[in-house]
Amino acid sequence: MEQGIATWGTPIELLERHGPGVSSALFIAVVGWTAAAWAARSVRSLGKKWTQVDATLIPLLASVSRLTILTVTTMAVLERFGVDTKSLFAVLGAAGLTVGLALKDTLSDVAAGLVLLVLRPFDVGDAIEVDGTSGVVDAIDVFQTRLTSFDGVPITLPNSKVRSAKIQNFTRAQRRRMDLTIGVSATADIAHAIATLRDVLSSEPRVLPEPAPSVDVVELAEGKVNLLVRAWTLPADFFPARLELTRHFKERLDAEGIVVPIPQRELHIPLREPERRSAPFL
Incomplete structure (x- = not known):
């Protein structure tokens, strides 16, 4: 007991020697902790008013602000106790570099996630x-x-x-263009086929009048003529209109007697005449 008092001093001497430092450290800790909590609450509160910032980003910003203030507070408290924070920073920096190299792909995902949340493509x-x-x-x-x-x-x-x-x-597009290739028989009346397809387009309410839809010959293929149909719709109407038009095109072409050829191959195998066998010599 006496040896301990001789080494460390009496409680009064300890209080006189370390009291101011402990008091200031406690004060810094309380102020820093309070400021960190206030900063996190403020970011969350302001996040409800920042319509241009994604809601997913607000909790992350609140956590980052809180951890930043707590880190600065911890360093200030350690300095009050005589800890060499420069050496501590060096150790933390080396550890952070090691962790960063090990988690390179993960950190890349985090950085990319922040960019996506801010730019919002x-x-x-x-x-x-x-x-x-x-x-x-x-x-x-x-x-x-x-x-x-x-x-x-x-x-x-x-x-x-x-x-x-x-x-x-696709959602942010103001309108979308569909391209449909319709093949008709090479012997069909092309003008009649084009007029039939245009009539189907004009009867579809989801096709926008501007830009105007178009139908024209795009290719002279083997055994058929390909017609390219182009029409514009609203993004929400793109797939329903495309499916409906495809069905109506086939029905109208059949009704007008215009053949939509099916790819096929005809094989002609010539038959060889049977070889005549000469009668055996008697």
Whole structure:
């Protein structure tokens, strides 16, 4: 006991020696903790008013602001206790570099996710195509983007792949153009066929009048003439109108006696005359 008092001093001496530092450290800790909580609440509150920022980004910004203030507070408290924060920063920097190299792909996904959430090339509910993968956006997370394909299959894409790929947003298009190739018999009356297809287009209410739809010869193929039909619709009407027009084209062409040829091959196999056998010599 006496040896401990001789080494550390009496409680009063300890309080006189370390009291101011402990008091200031506690004060800094309380203020920093309070400021961190206030900053997180403020970001969440302002996030409800920032309509241009995706709602998924608000919790992340709140966490980042809170952790930043807590980190600065922790460093200030350690300095009050005489800890060399420069050495601590060096150790943390080396550890961060090691972790960063190990989690390179994950950090790339996080960075790409932040860019997607800020730039917003698409929103939840948009129909998009990313590098050949199509579907409706279900969620945009920090690490990945989740879609549901048009045939109902869930799709998960890493944000880094989405960010670097070509993105087509069908929902944001003001209108979409459909191209349909209709083949008619090479002996058919082309003018009559074109007039028939144009009449079908004019009777479809989902086809926009401007730009005007068009029908013309696009190719002289083997045994048929291909007609290219181009028409514009609203994005929501694209697939229903395309399916309906395809059916109506076939029905009207049949009704008008215009043949839509089916690819076929005719094989002609010549029959060889039976060889005459000479009678055996007697």
